[in-house]
Amino acid sequence: MSRLKSELKNKDRQLTVAKISVICITVICFALIFVIYTFPSTLRIFIPPDMRAASQRPWWEVPPATVYAFAYQTFQQLNRWTLDGTNDYEKNITALKPYLTPSCEAFLQKDYEDRQRHSELRDRVRGVYEIPGRGFSDERVIIHNQDSWTVNLDLSVDEYYKDEPVKRVLTRFPISIVRMDVDSQRNPWGLGFNCYSSIPLRLEASETGEKK
Structure with a gap:
């Protein structure tokens, strides 16, 4: 009888862990969807007009x-x-x-x-x-x-x-x-x-x- 109770407790514990995992994964998925939705579809990058020579600069810098x-x-x-x-x-x-x-x-x-x-x-x-x-x-x-x-x-x-x-x-x-x-x-x-x-x-x- 005690063995049966122990197994039931283990199953309950596993179910609880599984529920928490599912909730966490769901929250992470919604967070990723929100980030993807709010991320800009285009990124403005300013390129110097003279490309005959190599140029390194931060993408946000305006030539x-x-x-x-x-x-x-x-x-x-x-x-x-x-x-x-x-x-x-x-x-x-x-x-x-x-x-x-x-x-x-x-x-x-x-x-x-x-x-x-x-x-x-x-x-x-x-x-x-x-x-x-x-x-x-x-x-x-x-x-x-x-x-x-x-x-x-x-x-x-x-x-x-x-x-x-x-x-x-x-x-x-x-x-x-x-x-x-x-x-x-x-x-x-x-x-x-x-x-x-x-x-x-x-x-x-x-x-x-x-x-x-």
């Missing part, structure tokens, strides 16, 4: 060339008024909203209102272009940390009023760029255009032949 390209393309699109600045400038701000930081968007909206108030948009055509020989170089991208940069864009600003040239100036625009990985569908760069980091500097014509 200076990528930061420069983002700053230049965004700034150029903002300042591309093909027909009329009154409509084009406002449309550009709206279209580029996914690439703008909230503070920069507010700054641009105020700039638009100020220009409109002073009649600096109507019938205006505008474009900005790189000054020859003053394009990308590592020195033009100042790295503050892994999430913040300043890009010095040396550009020619051309503006026309009813087909008449009214402005052609050479200017250095210090552009603030930050990491802004919010929506990869609307902003595949993972960067944010944060407007000016300081006041733009007008360049003299003689400076364009020098590389700074």
Whole structure:
């Protein structure tokens, strides 16, 4: 009789251990499913544009060339008024909203209102272009940390009023760029255009032949 009781106790103990094991395995499975479900389906990796030489860098590090390209393309699109600045400038701000930081968007909206108030948009055509020989170089991208940069864009600003040239100036625009990985569908760069980091500097014509 005592032997039977002992065997029953052993079986009960084994059943208890088996139940605990099943519960633990179930919890682990649900945890793995949760991790797999929440893990990002894509991973953004920045690859330097020049692959002629080997390059080793952390996957999260953004190459200076990528930061420069983002700053230049965004700034150029903002300042591309093909027909009329009154409509084009406002449309550009709206279209580029996914690439703008909230503070920069507010700054641009105020700039638009100020220009409109002073009649600096109507019938205006505008474009900005790189000054020859003053394009990308590592020195033009100042790295503050892994999430913040300043890009010095040396550009020619051309503006026309009813087909008449009214402005052609050479200017250095210090552009603030930050990491802004919010929506990869609307902003595949993972960067944010944060407007000016300081006041733009007008360049003299003689400076364009020098590389700074």
